[in-house]
Amino acid sequence: MKAPLETHPKPEAWQIGRLRLRPRLVFAMAVNSLRLRISRTLLTVLTIATASAFLIFLLTLPAQADPAEREGWLLMLGLCLLVSMAGVLNTMLMSITQRYREIGTIKCLGALDGFVLGSVMVEAALLGLVGAGLGLLAGTLLALGLGVAEFGGAAFAHLRFDGFAWKAGLALLTGLLLTTLGAALPAWIASKMPPMEAMRGEK
C-alpha cells in the first residue's frame, strides 16, 4: 500500500505561511554588510571616489589656449578614469562572488531571492553614491586648488564651473552605475542559485 504519487492538494487544516520581502530588513542588511566589512567598504569607496574625482576634474578643466596640451591632459585623465572604472567593476564582482556561501546559508534561513538581490543592490548603490559624492568633493577641491595655485583668483574665471549641477549629477550617476552594474550580474546569479549549490560554490 503506497500513497499516490500525484501531488496532493494542501489540507485546509494546515496553513502554510509565506514570507514577504521586508524593505526595511533589506536596507538594514545592506548597511550592516557594509559595516561588517568595513575595510573592504572603505577600499571600494576610495576606488569609486577616484573615478568620480577624475571625472569632475576632467569636466571642469579650464579651456587651455594650447589645444595640444589640453588634449594631452584629457587623454591622461580619460585613461585614469577607465582604470578606476575597471577597478570598481572588479571589486564589486569579487565581493559578491566571495559571498556565495554566505548567501546560500541565509537562503537556508529563509532569505527570499528578492532579499538577496535587493540587499546586494542596495549595498552597491550606497557604495556608489557615497564614493562618488566623496570623489566629487575631492575632485572639485583639487581642480580649485590647482587652479588657484597656478592662476590665483583668475582660476575662478577659467575653471568651467558652468552647469556644475549637471556635471556633479553625471559624476554621481557614474558612481552609481559602476557599482550597480558590477554587482548586478553576480547578485542575480547568486539570488537564483539553489541554496546548496551556492554553499558549495566557495568551498
Added chain:
Amino acid sequence: MDRFENAADGGDARREMSPSDPAASAAVFLEGDARADTTVMTREVVMEYRMGMAVIRALDGIDLTIPTGEYLSIMGPSGSGKTTLFNVIGGLAKPTAGSVFIDEIDVAQLDAGELAWLRCRKIGYIFQSYNIVKVMTALENVTLPMLFAGVPPDEARDRGADILRRVGLADRLLHTPRELSGGQQQRVAIARAFANRPAIILADEPTANLDLRTGEEIIHLMKEMNREQGVTVICSTHDHKMLDISDRIVWMKDGRIDKLARREDVAIEVSHMAEK
C-alpha cells in the same frame, strides 16, 4: 535488492518510552493512516544529477515516513545519497521524481515565498562545516532567521541570547566565528537552527569536523533539544555514537534504503556479534 518498506517498521512500533515523550504518541500509527503524527514522508523520491554526458542517480526511490518527535539517524558510506536525501527533505533541492511531504504538504507545490517560510519556520539546518555567517557575531547569526520570520528586533535579540545561553555560550554572544572553536561554532549553528522553534531539525554530519569529545557533547545537546521541544531530528552521520540516542536508524547504499531498524534491534544485533 531488498527494499524495506518503512511502514512495516512503523506498523509495529511500540516503543519503550515515557508517556511524556512526544515520540511515544507517534509510535502507533499505521501506514496509510499516517497523518497528524507524521512530520516527514517521502514517496518514491528519485534524484538524478547530470555530470557531463553521464546521469548519476543519487537517490533511487526513497520511501520514508518519519513520525513527529523522532530522532532518526541516516548512516551510509559517502556517496550513498545521505546528503542528497537531506537536501531533498529540507527543500534545498528539487527531486527529479517522487514527492516529499512535510506535515502533509507536498513541498513541490510551494512557491518561492512559501518555500522560504518552510525553510525559515519549519526547518532548522545544521551543517558539517557549521556555515555560520563569518562576519556576524554569534548573536547576530541566531537572530537572523527570527528577523526573516518577522520577529521584532528587540525580541529577537532577547530570544537569541536565551537560546545561546541554553547551548552554553552565555559568555560568547558577541564573538565572531573567528573567535570561536569548532565545537562552539556548531553550538551557534544549533542555536540558530532552533531559533524559530522549528518542527524539524536536519543535521548533515554535524560532528564530522569535531573531535570525539566535542562531537559527543554536540550529539547530546541535539538529543536534549529533541526531547525538550519534541522536535523531529533527522541526522546523517558516520558516527556510531549517534546510534545510541537515535530512535531509528536508516542505512543507505547506492541511493536506496538498505536497512531500517529501531535502536533496540540494533543493540541486539551488536550484542549478538559480541557473543560470537
